[in-house]
Amino acid sequence: WFLLFKAKATNAYGEDYMVETKEMLNDYPPYGQAAVPASCLRNHLMLKAMKEGRGPIYMDTVTALAKLRETLSPKEVKHLEAEAWEDFLDMCIGQCGVWVGENIEPEKKMSELMPTEPYLLGSHSGCCGIWVSGPTDVGAPTDEGLPGVPDHLPKGWNWGYRSMTTVKGLFTAGDGVGASGHKFSSGSHAEGRMAAKAMVKFAVDNKDYQVELDTSVEQLAEDIYKPVRNFLEFKDYSTAIDVNPNYITPKMLQFRLQKIMDEYVAGVATYYNTNDKMLEVAEGKLEMLKEDAQKMRAKDLHELLRAWENYHRILTAEAHMKHIQFREESRYPGFYYRTDKNFVDEENWHCFVNSVYNKETKKWTCFKRKHVDLVDKSTDTLRPGVARPPACCILVARISPPSKGLSMSKPDLPFQSPVVPNMVEGSHILQFSCRKGIGCWNACCSNIDISLTPYDILRLKQKLELSSAEFLTKYTVPYEMEKDDIAGVKFRPVEGGTACQFMRPEGCSVYEDRPTACRYYPVALVSMRKQDEYVDKDSYAIVKEDHCQGHAEARRLTIDEYRREQGVDVYDELARGWRQLILKKKSSGPSVGKPSLKSRQLFFMACYDLDQFRAFVASDAFGQLFALPLDEREQIVGDDVALMTFGFRFLRQVLFGEESIPLNDAVAKARAEKVREKRMQEERAAAERLARAEDGDYPFEDQ
Numbered sequence: 001w002f003l004l005f006k007a008k009a010t011n012a013y014g015e016d017y018m019v020e021t022k023e024m025l026n027d028y029p030p031y032g033q034a035a036v037p038a039s040c041l042r043n044h045l046m047l048k049a050m051k052e053g054r055g056p057i058y059m060d061t062v063t064a065l066a067k068l069r070e071t072l073s074p075k076e077v078k079h080l081e082a083e084a085w086e087d088f089l090d091m092c093i094g095q096c097g098v099w100v101g102e103n104i105e106p107e108k109k110m111s112e113l114m115p116t117e118p119y120l121l122g123s124h125s126g127c128c129g130i131w132v133s134g135p136t137d138v139g140a141p142t143d144e145g146l147p148g149v150p151d152h153l154p155k156g157w158n159w160g161y162r163s164m165t166t167v168k169g170l171f172t173a174g175d176g177v178g179a180s181g182h183k184f185s186s187g188s189h190a191e192g193r194m195a196a197k198a199m200v201k202f203a204v205d206n207k208d209y210q211v212e213l214d215t216s217v218e219q220l221a222e223d224i225y226k227p228v229r230n231f232l233e234f235k236d237y238s239t240a241i242d243v244n245p246n247y248i249t250p251k252m253l254q255f256r257l258q259k260i261m262d263e264y265v266a267g268v269a270t271y272y273n274t275n276d277k278m279l280e281v282a283e284g285k286l287e288m289l290k291e292d293a294q295k296m297r298a299k300d301l302h303e304l305l306r307a308w309e310n311y312h313r314i315l316t317a318e319a320h321m322k323h324i325q326f327r328e329e330s331r332y333p334g335f336y337y338r339t340d341k342n343f344v345d346e347e348n349w350h351c352f353v354n355s356v357y358n359k360e361t362k363k364w365t366c367f368k369r370k371h372v373d374l375v376d377k378s379t380d381t382l383r384p385g386v387a388r389p390p391a392c393c394i395l396v397a398r399i400s401p402p403s404k405g406l407s408m409s410k411p412d413l414p415f416q417s418p419v420v421p422n423m424v425e426g427s428h429i430l431q432f433s434c435r436k437g438i439g440c441w442n443a444c445c446s447n448i449d450i451s452l453t454p455y456d457i458l459r460l461k462q463k464l465e466l467s468s469a470e471f472l473t474k475y476t477v478p479y480e481m482e483k484d485d486i487a488g489v490k491f492r493p494v495e496g497g498t499a500c501q502f503m504r505p506e507g508c509s510v511y512e513d514r515p516t517a518c519r520y521y522p523v524a525l526v527s528m529r530k531q532d533e534y535v536d537k538d539s540y541a542i543v544k545e546d547h548c549q550g551h552a553e554a555r556r557l558t559i560d561e562y563r564r565e566q567g568v569d570v571y572d573e574l575a576r577g578w579r580q581l582i583l584k585k586k587s588s589g590p591s592v593g594k595p596s597l598k599s600r601q602l603f604f605m606a607c608y609d610l611d612q613f614r615a616f617v618a619s620d621a622f623g624q625l626f627a628l629p630l631d632e633r634e635q636i637v638g639d640d641v642a643l644m645t646f647g648f649r650f651l652r653q654v655l656f657g658e659e660s661i662p663l664n665d666a667v668a669k670a671r672a673e674k675v676r677e678k679r680m681q682e683e684r685a686a687a688e689r690l691a692r693a694e695d696g697d698y699p700f701e702d703q
Contacts (some may be wrong), residue, residue: 007064009046009113011054021045028333028344035423035539043334046113047271057113061106079658081107115268128320129178131354131369132171133157133164138374145370150356157372161202163195169209171199178352227298227307235299247297250306253289257313260285265321266336275340279325286318315357318364323353326366423526423539426560430542432522433553436507443547444521445503450491452476453575454607454647456515457489458640461610463513468611475501478604486585487604491515516575519566522548523559538572574641577648578607584656602654606647610640613647627662 011017018037025032025041032041046057069077084106088096095111098104104111133154134140140157149155153166163171173195174188213220227250234246242249261267264282266274274282293314298304329345330337352369452460461471477492494501502509508518516525522543540559544551563569581603606613616622618637636646652658663671 007059007061009042010058010060011049012056012058013054015049015054017045017049017054017057018042021048024048031344040332040334045334047115047334050115051271058110059106059113060110062108062110065107073660075660076658115271129176130165130172132177133159133161135162135374140374141370141372145372146351146368148367149354149369150365150367153356162198163191164198164202169202169206169211171195171202224308225304226294227296227304230295231297231299234297241299244297247295248292250296250298250303250310253293253296253310254306254313256289256292257310257317260289261317261321265317265324266338272335273337273339274324275338276325277340279321282321283325286314286321290314319355319357322355322364322366326355327353423541424559425539426558426563428540428559429556430523430559430562431553431556432550432562433555434521434550435553438549438553440547440549442503442505442507444545445500445508447498448491448493448500450500450515450517452489452491452608453516453571454578454610454644455571455574455641457608458610458644459513460510460515462640463510468609472608476608481582486582486600487608489608516568516571519568519571520563522550523562525572574644577645581607581648581651581655584652599655603651606651610643610647614643617643617646625663625667627664 008016009018022045024045025037028041028044031038049055049057065077068080072080085096098111099106102111134157136158142156142158144155161171163173163177165172173191177191215223230247234244235241237246238244260282262269264274264278264285266272270278293311296307296310298307324336324338327349328338328341329349330342331344331349333342333344351371353366354369355364355366357364457468457471457476460475461468464471466474472489475492476489478487478489480486481488491500493499500508508514522545524541524543526539526541557565563572605616614637617633623633636642649660653661
């Protein structure tokens with residue numbers, strides 16, 4: 001519900017503690033100043049509210065859903081509710097258990113957010129996991145940047161096969177891999193595919209490789225069944241089968257482990273606080289627990305499974321404790337605090353911490369590994385046209401000259417962006433004024449790179465009394481928003497130059513109908529959506545270019561006031577459906593995949609070539625396919641704005657399968673049968689390819 005619906009968390013008194021105690025985030029620069037603070041920092045503020053006795057904390061799902069119902073149809077709301085349940089069953093099944101067990105309907109009753117006992121998450125949430133061989137094509141380091149890495153380990157971030165651990169032939173992916181957070185389902189799926197292909201390549205390249213055990217099979221069997229032997233040897237010593245001085249049940253040993261970690265290694269019992277002395281106590285208690293673990297019993301196969309889970313849990317818990325002990329800072333405040341080192345030390349600890357366990361000596365070795373950003377985070381997050389997580393749709397005027405011609409290509413990017421890399425809200429005070437007579441008059445229009453929204457094109461073609469095709473041909477150039485992806489449209493500059501075709505000495509000749517980006521200048525609209533979220537969030541950034549003297553003017557007003565003054569609020573509302581399409585495509589990632597050529601052509605037509613789309617909607621073929629009432633279709637065809645918004649609805653159905661335009665039954669059945677036949681043909685072709693392939697010669701690339 002956080003991800004999909006932007007449900008706010010409040011304390012028991014309905015207060016938004018993220019606002020009330022926002023100044024606490026200033027203790028953790030630069031992370032506290034992010035537009036959306038990290039999960040651990042949100043927890044940090046939540047814990048303060050709980051310590052002050054203002055708990056429990058609730059997810060306000062009731063208000064979030066009520067707001068959605070103001071803009072969505074009941075069918076769309078139901079669709080989102082189904083997605084929410086699926087997401088929680090995928091990633092947070094415990095919350096679903098709370099809802100079911102306590103008869104909570106999230107649209108009617110808020111559900112509690114509560115601190116849990118300490119547990120370990122894989123890398124989709126943090127960075128914990130196994131160090132594996134990484135990519136070779138993005139500039140990953142090939143040597144070590146910090147001292148202390150044991151000599152027997154491979155150097156750098158790649159040592160042959162993608163996703164192979166430091167144990168030859170052992171591969172892992174997803175939550176098993178450290179150093180890369182926020183993979184979630186789709187990212188783990190993609191990494192799993194890469195790991196599987198690397199495993200096949202390893203097997204093909206090493207056909208004669210034999211894995212040699214360093215322990216005999218007999219000894220392994222003895223070790224595995226030791227809990228069973230403990231039970232059989234001592235089960236008659238006492239009359240109560242679970243109370244016996246010679247063995248401990250797996251359940252009771254797990255309780256002991258949980259208690260150690262909870263009370264000494266930053267568990268909920270201490271509000272996630274620990275220190276060097278508490279960690280020393282935990283170290284001693286874990287040593288004793290490992291001795292007692294040798295006396296675990298297993299009276300059946302279920303307990304034998306639990307016993308071995310405990311052996312592995314102890315090792316995992318010990319690794320967790322050793323890393324906190326080694327890292328002399330509190331890297332994730334809100335997840336844990338080392339109260340003797342209660343700060344984030346960017347100078348000394350902006351790094352990974354690795355560890356190696358020697359099973360012979362039973363000793364841990366911890367060491368640093370350099371943190372390297374494979375993607376430059378300093379400015380790219382606000383450069384238009386650059387792929388970024390979360391998905392962004394940025395409207396900003398005059399960044400760089402557009403590509404000439406009608407070819408679909410990425411726009412050239414400047415070395416430095418004029419966008420000040422700091423997100424602000426609508427209440428932010430803007431000091432700016434543009435007026436005739438100012439020293440920089442028309443400078444911003446002399447070197448343009450202006451992306452157009454569908455509503456921009458609609459207004460300008462009406463102003464110039466042109467068809468959409470005529471306007472697009474004369475005044476625009478298409479470009480590709482992402483590689484092999486959907487198209488955008490930009491203003492075409494004057495022939496042989498970079499100035500806007502509508503620039504005149506007295507100013508803009510289409511000023512009353514000027515595009516959204518021009519109205520916004522010097523503000524950039526930044527629409528963002530995190531992966532798997534449904535709702536996008538609008539923020540703003542300030543554009544400051546060397547030539548612009550408007551920032552030196554005395555006039556001050558909020559961004560919201562400036563937007564209303566420039567009439568951009570209407571433009572934003574009418575282009576929202578288009579931005580949501582772009583954000584949904586970017587945030588969906590591999591779950592949607594590359595659009596087909598036909599889909600991209602439909603996107604261009606429905607968004608930009610409105611007159612051609614009108615003919616399409618009015619055609620007999622459209623009427624035969626879609627069960628749209630005739631009066632509704634006539635109303636859509638007869639109104640440009642209605643036609644444009646219908647186009648966004650049509651594209652949600654075409655690109656993402658959100659069926660809101662009903663199909664005629666006969667046509668729908670025929671289309672389904674055609675799809676089924678095509679799928680069967682593809683499956684038969686794949687089976688024939690596999691049957692013809694010789695051992696070792698089958699191509700591993702995707703078909």
